[in-house]
Amino acid sequence: GITRHYKFDIRLKNVTRLCKTKTIVTVNGKFPGPRVVAREGDRLVVRVVNHVSNNVSLHWHGIKQVQSGWADGPAYITQCPIQTGQSYVYNFTITGQRGTLWWHAHISWMRATLYGPLIIYPQHNASYPFAKPHKEVPIMFGEWWNADTEAVINQSLVTGAGPNVSDSYTINGLPGPLYNCSAKDTFKLKVKPGKTYMLRIINAALNDDLFFRIANHTMTIVEADASYVKPFERDTLIIAPGQTTNVLLKTQPNPPQTTFVMAARPYFTGQGTFDNSTIAGFLVYDLHNLPSSDNVPSKNLSIPTLPPINATSFVANFSNKFRALASEKFPANVPRNVDKHFFFTVGLGSNPCPKNQRCQGPNNSSKFSASVNNVSMILPTTALLQSYFFKKSNGVYTTDFPSFPLVPFNYTGAPPNNTNVSNGTKVVVLPFNTSVEVVLQDTSILGAESHPLHLHGHNFYVVGQGIGNFDPKKDPAKYNLVDPVERNTIGVPSGGWVAIRFLADNPGAWLMHCHFDVHLSWGLRMAWIVLDGELPSQKLLPPPADLPKC
Numbered sequence: 001g002i003t004r005h006y007k008f009d010i011r012l013k014n015v016t017r018l019c020k021t022k023t024i025v026t027v028n029g030k031f032p033g034p035r036v037v038a039r040e041g042d043r044l045v046v047r048v049v050n051h052v053s054n055n056v057s058l059h060w061h062g063i064k065q066v067q068s069g070w071a072d073g074p075a076y077i078t079q080c081p082i083q084t085g086q087s088y089v090y091n092f093t094i095t096g097q098r099g100t101l102w103w104h105a106h107i108s109w110m111r112a113t114l115y116g117p118l119i120i121y122p123q124h125n126a127s128y129p130f131a132k133p134h135k136e137v138p139i140m141f142g143e144w145w146n147a148d149t150e151a152v153i154n155q156s157l158v159t160g161a162g163p164n165v166s167d168s169y170t171i172n173g174l175p176g177p178l179y180n181c182s183a184k185d186t187f188k189l190k191v192k193p194g195k196t197y198m199l200r201i202i203n204a205a206l207n208d209d210l211f212f213r214i215a216n217h218t219m220t221i222v223e224a225d226a227s228y229v230k231p232f233e234r235d236t237l238i239i240a241p242g243q244t245t246n247v248l249l250k251t252q253p254n255p256p257q258t259t260f261v262m263a264a265r266p267y268f269t270g271q272g273t274f275d276n277s278t279i280a281g282f283l284v285y286d287l288h289n290l291p292s293s294d295n296v297p298s299k300n301l302s303i304p305t306l307p308p309i310n311a312t313s314f315v316a317n318f319s320n321k322f323r324a325l326a327s328e329k330f331p332a333n334v335p336r337n338v339d340k341h342f343f344f345t346v347g348l349g350s351n352p353c354p355k356n357q358r359c360q361g362p363n364n365s366s367k368f369s370a371s372v373n374n375v376s377m378i379l380p381t382t383a384l385l386q387s388y389f390f391k392k393s394n395g396v397y398t399t400d401f402p403s404f405p406l407v408p409f410n411y412t413g414a415p416p417n418n419t420n421v422s423n424g425t426k427v428v429v430l431p432f433n434t435s436v437e438v439v440l441q442d443t444s445i446l447g448a449e450s451h452p453l454h455l456h457g458h459n460f461y462v463v464g465q466g467i468g469n470f471d472p473k474k475d476p477a478k479y480n481l482v483d484p485v486e487r488n489t490i491g492v493p494s495g496g497w498v499a500i501r502f503l504a505d506n507p508g509a510w511l512m513h514c515h516f517d518v519h520l521s522w523g524l525r526m527a528w529i530v531l532d533g534e535l536p537s538q539k540l541l542p543p544p545a546d547l548p549k550c
């Protein structure tokens, strides 16, 4: 591989959307941020200079960071944030991965405007397991707030209430013609007839799963979270925040019109007033016999029908459809024997309201909180990985994260019990090469919600999933250990469970969390510490000299 250098200047920029101009934090003045491109085996060196008053930290979502945990990026987990006027160089090699990933800020809600694609091509002598597409196009979904997003989440944390929802969804930063003043801000995908395009779809929205469809076209899904899957065809897909999906889009050989609408809208938002809006973009054919379509009339075009907001069975069916390619070249290395079993409840609960505060959370007196096994993770004030590496864990974290819920209960029972959450900075310590199974069970205590759970530093295999309570007697017998999909983010179904397996073969401190930023901020996160192995190649390398200080 080669070394590729990028310079990221974190700067303010005025951007106008929905008739309002707002100052946002950007990389190099771009929104969405710049595309990072590399090949499997390359080294990426990204120098980040912070010119704004907010602290920042960037995460390379889905990159395994083998031995290079210092470059992973979640603030207070692998590094202290980069303060105003400071810089940090993210330096890592991309080993054994190719496909669509992305980068985003990993501190507070800064990722609302700080995100971009991270595209890894196969090595020079390697090819895709499908015919090379005519063209490749990144499609990033996002959310736009007229308000300052830091103020939105900070207010929620103080009052205990749910935060305001966004004012629009976006495709590559553009809301599209269904929103006020936004016809000129419409994403257009220009295509030629009879060709195959690869769409690299990324959900960078803060808090919503999204359905996506292109009118009169189907898509063949070929990759998920930068892992190849057995191809399958659909007219509609669903994608959770943090997930990426590559699809092949065959354009029509003789389209009857130049323009087709693509549309996305949420599956289910948790708290606050539900925002039912749809973003739209255009698929525009370059046809010589039909008039140019640069100014497409939006009124006469039909918006493709998307599943209803609560289409839980559509989502379960879609999620179940993913299978690893599991070929000779791309085997599924599913751990067959499990060294350590974990059972984690994930969901919302409540914290008592602190004295002298007015809280507007559930039950009037309390604050919204979110937790894993009833532990809501408080971020330390110094980086977890530093404390671990320099053996100064005292007072920073404890190693008693519960492997099972402390108080068992019936997750689907009513009325719900055991909603009380305690705060802590607790980790699970795993010896090198531990093979781990985690059953993630949604508690559905304060409303049924899906939780896109994301693991740092490793991919996992999704060996099982189901609705209702996980049954430890019956469900494991049905696990797929042959071709389960390999991912970094999986939706724990609302009122259901998923079982994942991974090999803890990457030393470091690794966050696992819900990729809805509101749940993340409320504490739906925990961390694993994976110990060094014996061989030099199994040890975390020492931190770079410019690692930010708190």
Ligand code: C2O
Residues within 6 Å of the ligand: 059, 061, 074, 104, 106, 242, 454, 456, 511, 513, 515
């Ligand atoms: Cu995409 Cu912890 O992040």
